[in-house]
Amino acid sequence: MASFEKTSVRTIRSAIDKWLNPNLGDLPLSEVGNGALKAMVKNMVGKLLPKSQRTYIGYAKQIRESLIDGEGEPIYPITWNNDFIDLPPVVNVSSAGARHRPKKSKG
DSSP: OOHHHHHHHHHHHHHIIIIIHHHHTTSOGGGOSHHHHHHHHHHHTTTSOHHHHHHHHHHHHHHHHTOBOTTSOBSSOOOOOHHHHTOOOOOOHHHHOSOOOOOOOOO
């Protein structure tokens, strides 16, 4: 396995362990929808940069969409609504000046 792939696997595993499982792990896959992702984003605000929030929400969407039937169709089709989910915009660093990281919470 290439170094990039190992890093990617570690990053995804970390996102699942730290964000997806604690926020969505008790829900049936059919209930991982816009409302559940909105609640997860609310928990991420101030703790993760917008790009990371979008990436982790993307993982959750991919997991739900990965369950397909024998014809390759999604078992739980959904229309995602990023406006409802309140995903923050990702600001281009070159146009925004210095990059600001959220303060780490204590505890």
